[in-house]
Amino acid sequence: MSLNRALREECRVPPNPERIEETMRIARMAMQRSGKRAPRSYSYFIIIQLKRAMPASWILQTLLVLASAVFGPLFIAVHYPAVANDPRFVAPLVGCLSIYIAMSGVYLMMRSFRCNMSEIEMSTMVSTRRQLLAKLAILGMRDIAIFGAVIVAVKQTSQMRVATIAGCIMMPFLLANCIGLTLGHNAPSGSHPMRIATLGIALGLALLLAYSFAPNILNLFSSRAGGAICAALLLLCVIRIGKLNAKLSSMNPVAEVD
Amino acid sequence: MALELIDVSKRYRDKVAVDRVCLNIDSGIWGLLGANGAGKTTLIRMAVGILKPSSGRIRYDGIDISTLGSAYRNLLGYLPQTFGFYPEFTVRAYLEYMSALKGLSRTAAKGKIEALLHELQLEEVQGRHIRKLSGGVKRRVGMAQALLNDPDILILDEPTSGLDPGERIRLRQILAEFARHRIVLISTHIVSDIESIANQNAIMKDGRIVALGTTSALIEKMDGKVWQATCPIDQMAKYKSRVRIVNLHAKDDSTTAVRYVCSEAAIPGSSRVQPTLEDLYFWLFREEDRAEENGI
Numbered sequence: 345m346s347l348n349r350a351l352r353e354e355c356r357v358p359p360n361p362e363r364i365e366e367t368m369r370i371a372r373m374a375m376q377r378s379g380k381r382a383p384r385s386y387s388y389f390i391i392i393q394l395k396r397a398m399p400a401s402w403i404l405q406t407l408l409v410l411a412s413a414v415f416g417p418l419f420i421a422v423h424y425p426a427v428a429n430d431p432r433f434v435a436p437l438v439g440c441l442s443i444y445i446a447m448s449g450v451y452l453m454m455r456s457f458r459c460n461m462s463e464i465e466m467s468t469m470v471s472t473r474r475q476l477l478a479k480l481a482i483l484g485m486r487d488i489a490i491f492g493a494v495i496v497a498v499k500q501t502s503q504m505r506v507a508t509i510a511g512c513i514m515m516p517f518l519l520a521n522c523i524g525l526t527l528g529h530n531a532p533s534g535s536h537p538m539r540i541a542t543l544g545i546a547l548g549l550a551l552l553l554a555y556s557f558a559p560n561i562l563n564l565f566s567s568r569a570g571g572a573i574c575a576a577l578l579l580l581c582v583i584r585i586g587k588l589n590a591k592l593s594s595m596n597p598v599a600e601v602d
Numbered sequence: 603m604a605l606e607l608i609d610v611s612k613r614y615r616d617k618v619a620v621d622r623v624c625l626n627i628d629s630g631i632w633g634l635l636g637a638n639g640a641g642k643t644t645l646i647r648m649a650v651g652i653l654k655p656s657s658g659r660i661r662y663d664g665i666d667i668s669t670l671g672s673a674y675r676n677l678l679g680y681l682p683q684t685f686g687f688y689p690e691f692t693v694r695a696y697l698e699y700m701s702a703l704k705g706l707s708r709t710a711a712k713g714k715i716e717a718l719l720h721e722l723q724l725e726e727v728q729g730r731h732i733r734k735l736s737g738g739v740k741r742r743v744g745m746a747q748a749l750l751n752d753p754d755i756l757i758l759d760e761p762t763s764g765l766d767p768g769e770r771i772r773l774r775q776i777l778a779e780f781a782r783h784r785i786v787l788i789s790t791h792i793v794s795d796i797e798s799i800a801n802q803n804a805i806m807k808d809g810r811i812v813a814l815g816t817t818s819a820l821i822e823k824m825d826g827k828v829w830q831a832t833c834p835i836d837q838m839a840k841y842k843s844r845v846r847i848v849n850l851h852a853k854d855d856s857t858t859a860v861r862y863v864c865s866e867a868a869i870p871g872s873s874r875v876q877p878t879l880e881d882l883y884f885w886l887f888r889e890e891d892r893a894e895e896n897g898i
Contacts, residue, residue, distance in 0.1 A: 386705075467652055
């Protein structure tokens with residue numbers, strides 16, 4: 345309970361020695377904290393998350409993906425114009441890329457469990473909810489940058505509509521996230537890179553098979569039904585993140601009340 | 603300044619990991635002793651606030667820690683049993699990361715990191731990857747992160763596991779210096795680690811506190827029960843079932859020096875010796891075993 349809240353409640357309820365004693369204790373604690381502690385900084389936490397929690401290998405990985413996402417279609421457009429203009433080749437390509445992006449995100453979200461950092465992170469000032477939000481924000485920015493570049497590159501080199509490209513990216517991306525987050529939620533410590541990689545490869549193969557046996561699936565992406573499916577998958581992702589947050593919070597019962 | 607554990611229990615389906623533990627931990631070094639699986643880590647995790655008790659309350663200065671929330675975390679330094687780190691972290695990067703998680707500003711973090719690197723003799727390794735460091739240095743890095751926020755309560759779970767004797771002594775010195783006007787709770791199964799530095803000890807078995815008190819008061823209970831004798835090796839077998847042997851040391855090919863715990867001299871030529879906390883540990887666990895055998 346914060347001092348302000350304790351003092352407010354003190355005014356409302358009839359005075360009793362127990363309550364006064366508790367308010368005094370809270371006041372002592374507040375005084376102790378304000379005199380002794382350095383100011384808290386969430387912005388510093390975000391900067392450090394970006395700088396330190398994002399490993400160099402991951403940054404390199406992202407740059408490689410970004411480069412291949414931009415230069416890949418350009419290379420194909422110059423050397424194999426027929427392929428570049430054919431959505432049957434482009435769509436599975438960006439789909440697999442989006443699955444890869446989703447899986448690397450899931451890996452990053454679950455990294456603290458794998459590296460035995462979760463326990464120590466939970467005992468700190470920044471609540472698990474805030475830590476999760478910070479990771480989501482950073483990943484979100486990364487994904488927007490990559491997908492933006494992919495959409496621009498594909499649009500420049502093919503005749504696909506933006507809505508279709510976005511659908512080709514978002515549907516596999518959201519599906520992979522849903523499955524990956526479910527995996528992480530059920531067995532956070534078991535989110536081994538190999539397991540995530542296997543899941544990613546399996547999803548990629550499933551996507552390629554889907555495009556091979558049902559090429560008309562592409563029409564779904566730019567349709568209203570495709571939009572509805574994406575919305576449903578997005579909702580599922582939000583639910584999964586909510587559940588993950590609830591699970592992490594239950595593992596960390598000292599609630600953040602300040 | 604006091605951390606109170608009032609009737610704290612933790613149950614996992616059929617298993618009771620911690621059973622109605624009551625402790626009033628005030629400033630100074632507290633040792634939480636117990637064999638592996640005694641419930642120490644579960645109790646520690648509840649005290650840290652990362653595990654919810656099935657029943658009971660944990661209060662700091664009379665206020666429930668769940669009410670204190672982040673204020674409690676602000677007062678807390680914690681070194682878990684499994685010291686984790688991201689593989690790409692250098693010592694300095696790790697401390698920067700942890701100081702951000704502990705809510706320190708950049709300026710405050712910089713000053714504190716410099717001071718701790720110096721105090722814990724980590725200056726030379728600050729740029730090295732943690733994964734490449736020895737167990738002892740890793741533990742010191744763990745200690746440094748626990749001390750980053752200048753905590754009032756320092757909780758260490760098996761801090762000396764994997765350390766060589768020199769590192770153990772150094773860690774003890776650090777703790778002894780730090781413990782003034784603070785609560786330091788150390789969980790361990792190595793009695794000698796806390797015997798010389800702990801002001802108070804709690805011994806756990808099967809989720810319960812089976813002994814509690816200052817080191818000297820606990821040792822006093824063993825007065826007259828610890829013996830030393832020299833015994834022919836071929837006769838040792840018959841004594842093994844009657845006494846609790848703390849230590850055996852071969853003197854020559856035919857005789858061995860034996861230190862044992864028993865309410866009376868069981869080996870001819872035994873002489874009483876000064877008891878230690880380790881003797882009590884053995885004694886308590888033997889008593890418990892007997893009670894279990896007798897179905898008490």
